[in-house]
Amino acid sequence: MNESPESPEALGEVVEDLRRHLLWQEESGGRALLVDSAKLAAERSASLRSMLPPRGAAPAKAPPAEPAPAPPPVPRAEVPRAAAPERPAALAPRPASPPVAASGNGLLLDVPQKAPPYPGALPGVVDGERPTLDEIRRTLGDCQRCKLCTGRKNIVFGVGNPRADLVFVGEGPGENEDLKGIPFVGAAGDLLTKMIQAMGFSRDDVYICNVVKCRPPGNRNPEPDEIASCEPFLRSQLLAIQPKVIVALGKFAAQTLLRDSTPITRLRGQWREYQGVKLMPTFHPAYLLRSPAEKRKAWEDLQQVMKIFGKQGGART
Template sequence: MDASSPPDRRTIVATIRDYVEQLREEGMEGLPASASPTPRATPAASAPASIKPDAAPIPSELFSKYPGLEKTSTLDELREFIGDCQRCKLAPRRTNLVFGVGNPNAQLMFVGEGPGADEDARGEPFVGRAGQLLTDIIERGMGISRADVYICNVIKCRPPDNRNPEPDEVAACEPFLFRQIDIVRPRAIVGLGTFAVQAVLKVKIPISKLRGNWQDFRGIRFMPTFHPAYLLRTPGDKRLVWADIQEVMKYLGMPIPRRGGSAS
């Protein structure tokens, strides 16, 4: 394109979308429930990493939208229950439903917002550029295999043009996320980005106020942090995410490498 030519509409829209997403991640939407940020909880004495505490089961009423969902006892059964899902308006435009991947008995779960173009094409969460960064966080930073954790999203189908999921789409899909959590029963969950954190915790507090502070999700420790896509645009905040990940590692009793960073 000639330097004097105005940018086309697609370029303008993409630029605006990236800017708005950056504002979201920096906490420019929503108001905190109180004037003070949520205090950092002092981690309780953790059990050995191979033992999971008894997390409170997710109440069955959260699954009542889909009778029979509460009877699924494995991830394979849950995936079969979801089937060729047509339960919301995202279905007609998706290429693949993106269910989740990883260890069904994982100590640690990562929850993102929803699939992007790469994920929609492959049917696997976090496989694009942001996914590569998440893999670095897990493998280079934490020193474990990506296959050792469980990774999924709040919604399982890609919204058109990567727009934010709408409330009716979240309502249609979140029972499946809650059932995934109930089946895996991780010791800790890392929420990636504003949307995922707010959707799981049912709050409107900006991610900039929540990140780094332990929350509780029905008896499971929940650590909010920035989304890897945000870190691609704002690499200076990788240190904040690494600090959050180190808190998770401490809670799980994992050794923290002396050198290196999760998102370096």
């Protein structure tokens, strides 16, 4: 059953309390929910009623003959802010969200801060300017952008003349390369060195690098996500060097740079273009070690490259 306050003083206090609360609402721009105001008033009224003597009890003093005068208006500056209820939770500031980025499949995933995206630019490239290899290497840092970082001993960035006219791009480091941090230093590297010399160059004349800079475990093929993580650095390297000719060694180098999934057996020996630079796809030296009969085709491909540089060439390897 609803009860009414029986004391005029108590009623006056309720009215005053409601008036102050409405003033606070007005000052807060109506942000307080009206339902909260009604609830607050009801709670306060109930609180006041509990302080009154029970019905039938003798009043503490006789009621006045005239209604009590309305309390004087309270200046706005005197409205006690502390009396205002807490700001509704729905208006409280939201906690900061952790950084997220969109994955390739459209899901939002937490992304470590040390794996920055490359919005419209290649790593190490600032304002579209030609970078240096040192800048790109610094940007690569202690790279952990793909899972190949877990098994590597060294990042194999590249080696040779930073202003080379001729660049050889392989697939990825093998065991020896991983140990030394230098590309093409194992058996396949020895064969590549002979091929370069047969073309009339030395290793110091050219630049040699790979699509991925860390060794795939067990010398397996690099996986698409690993290539996607690492190839921006290869593209930055080529932008830094600006060679006249690129020789893509094997299917991963050729298909990655050309964005073409044609088998290397059909790509090889045909001039292509990468960003305005002549590109010759040919077999990887490791494949030639396994299939020596294919060396003749690789030599034909390299002879086409030699013609660009006006080289007559030495002995076939």
